[in-house]
Amino acid sequence: MVVRSSQDLALDDDEIDRIFRALADATRRDIVRRTLGGEATVTALAAEYDMSFAAVQKHVAVLERAGLVTKHPEGRERRVRGNPDTIRRAQLLLDQYEQLWRGRVARLDALLTDE
Template sequence: MVVYSGSRDTELSDDEVDRIFRALADATRRDILRRTLTAEATVSELTQLYDMSFAAVQKHVAVLEGAGLVSKHRQGRERQIRGNPEMIQRAQHLLDRYEQIWRGRIERLDALLSEEPPQH
């Protein structure tokens, strides 16, 4: 199933939505994403920032990569991790769509509640 979120370029499948929000459910992964959106980093550099092993940080990066929130590219002997603002934008479009749906529902409820009761 495809979740419509605005335009053809921003459609996300149910699996993509699940992977994105599962990845963002963890505070360490959100922090890694925030850092790699600002500047590229290696897993070794990221490991120095957290009280966890290289393997644990690598697993967090793999979850983010699986969700399309970060990508890796080779620079010399190292693999640089870079945040993917496009995927965040796609998720934001989805959330904006949900917000529009709920705002519409609330407006309809407000209109219904402000109607005059029928006179008998």
């Protein structure tokens, strides 16, 4: 299934799966939240969690594969930046589902009020 938005942005099934699997983890959601507000180094991100640096790197890698963050080198550090475009694309998909369900509820409501 390919979902098209009003802006003709498409998410295929694999992209949708990667995005929502990545967002299913609380640590990864927090990393996205923190990096949407501004860049952070992997070291700075790791300092905030009770887990190893390597574990945080793995979380960042999952987010990067999903397109939710980008990572670029700066000297010896790796800087992570949230990707609002991917968040926007996921939001458009959720908006489409909401419209679908609102339409169904409206039809059900109309059916029940006609009786």
